[in-house]
Amino acid sequence: MEIRITETLVSQPSWIILCFSVGTLSVLRLFLSILRGLYSFLRPSKNVVDFGKWAVVTGPTDGIGKAMAFELARRGLNLVLVGRNPIKLSQLCAEMKAQVPSVELKTVVMDFAEDIGEGIRELKGATKDVDVGILLNNAGLMQTAPTFLHEIDGKFWSDIINVNVVVPTIISTVLLPGMLERRKGAIINIGSGNTTIPAFPLFSVYSSTKRYIRCFSKCLHTEYRQRGIHVQCQIPWIVATKMVPTFKPSMFVPTPSQYANSALRCVGYGSEVMPYWSHVLQTVLMQFPADFIMNWATFKSLMDVRNQMKRQGV
Numbered sequence: 584m585e586i587r588i589t590e591t592l593v594s595q596p597s598w599i600i601l602c603f604s605v606g607t608l609s610v611l612r613l614f615l616s617i618l619r620g621l622y623s624f625l626r627p628s629k630n631v632v633d634f635g636k637w638a639v640v641t642g643p644t645d646g647i648g649k650a651m652a653f654e655l656a657r658r659g660l661n662l663v664l665v666g667r668n669p670i671k672l673s674q675l676c677a678e679m680k681a682q683v684p685s686v687e688l689k690t691v692v693m694d695f696a697e698d699i700g701e702g703i704r705e706l707k708g709a710t711k712d713v714d715v716g717i718l719l720n721n722a723g724l725m726q727t728a729p730t731f732l733h734e735i736d737g738k739f740w741s742d743i744i745n746v747n748v749v750v751p752t753i754i755s756t757v758l759l760p761g762m763l764e765r766r767k768g769a770i771i772n773i774g775s776g777n778t779t780i781p782a783f784p785l786f787s788v789y790s791s792t793k794r795y796i797r798c799f800s801k802c803l804h805t806e807y808r809q810r811g812i813h814v815q816c817q818i819p820w821i822v823a824t825k826m827v828p829t830f831k832p833s834m835f836v837p838t839p840s841q842y843a844n845s846a847l848r849c850v851g852y853g854s855e856v857m858p859y860w861s862h863v864l865q866t867v868l869m870q871f872p873a874d875f876i877m878n879w880a881t882f883k884s885l886m887d888v889r890n891q892m893k894r895q896g897v
């Protein structure tokens with residue numbers, strides 16, 4: 584039987600053999616990536632304390648950052664919490680101490696959209712004599728509704744670029760030397776699922792900043808992996824936080840703590856990961872349509888959201 588199939592194949596014109604080979608290789612590749620994806624949900628988590636005793640978390644006062652900060656504290660790390668709101672920071676410290684009494688905490692007040700000179704000096708002071716093993720570049724900013732570029736003034740767009748791109752880059756430069764000296768560490772940058780589709784219209788600036796984060800993480804991963812530092816971009820689709828107030832938790836929209844649990848399981852594995860299972864499913868389904876169809880469908884659905892928000896006066 585096997586021989587007959589081979590004989591039939593060999594007797595075909597070369598273009599059929601070529602198509603068959605390309606098709607077989609593609610199926611094999613898809614199969615291997617499914618296996619790899621499944622394994623990523625089964626493999627054991629790394630012990631985050633092995634990277635160092637402290638973690639720096641930006642944007643820990645809400646949403647994903649807050650849930651991940653709690654998860655890191657529960658796993659035995661002390662934290663330097665970098666946030667813009669001193670009241671939210673001190674409330675967070677009280678909440679954290681109540682839940683994890685053994686955790687040591689330091690806070691740095693820094694508004695990433697303003698002059699960060701003083702904040703960076705404070706961060707250097709807070710991390711000078713401590714062994715920072717993990718940097719979680721999580722703080723992020725996005726406009727609440729789908730918007731054309733000309734509709735908001737430039738200051739807001741530059742705030743998004745500063746919060747999502749400039750400051751994580753600078754904070755990484757502050758913490759890398761210590762990690763290099765100790766020859767260990769992990770930098771986790773939070774990207775976004777919208778970078779896995781060809782375009783994300785009406786969120787042009789936000790989506791572009793997340794494309795920077797993906798590229799930045801890949802480059803750093805390649806530069807520093809031999810020197811013991813693991814740089815990773817974590818890519819969530821929608822998580823139910825105040826950044827996306829119209830979304831409620833569902834199968835495709837995890838709560839911050841569901842997401843944080845999955846995210847921590849990925850630390851130390853791969854330069855790019857999509858931690859939440861249903862986000863992976865969503866991404867796979869979105870790879871099938873041609874780019875122009877995806878662009879049209881994304882634009883149309885975001886225009887619908889925009890019109891609905893306008894009608895509701897949001």
Ligand SMILES: NC(=O)c1ccc[n+]([C@@H]2O[C@H](COP(=O)([O-])OP(=O)(O)OC[C@H]3O[C@@H](n4cnc5c(N)ncnc54)[C@H](OP(=O)(O)O)[C@@H]3O)[C@@H](O)[C@H]2O)c1
Nearest residue numbers: 642644645646647667694695696722723775821822824826
């Ligand atoms: N939620 C989603 O669906 C989703 C999807 C993909 C990617 N992400 C990414 O995930 C990360 C966390 O987002 P989230 O959903 O958890 O949003 P969130 O609930 O709005 O939390 C964002 C955090 O960033 C802080 N932040 C915002 N602007 C800042 C500034 N100017 N200076 C300093 N800190 C600032 C916030 O501080 P305050 O507490 O003071 O507001 C908050 O702690 C972001 O990078 C975001 O782009 C989120």
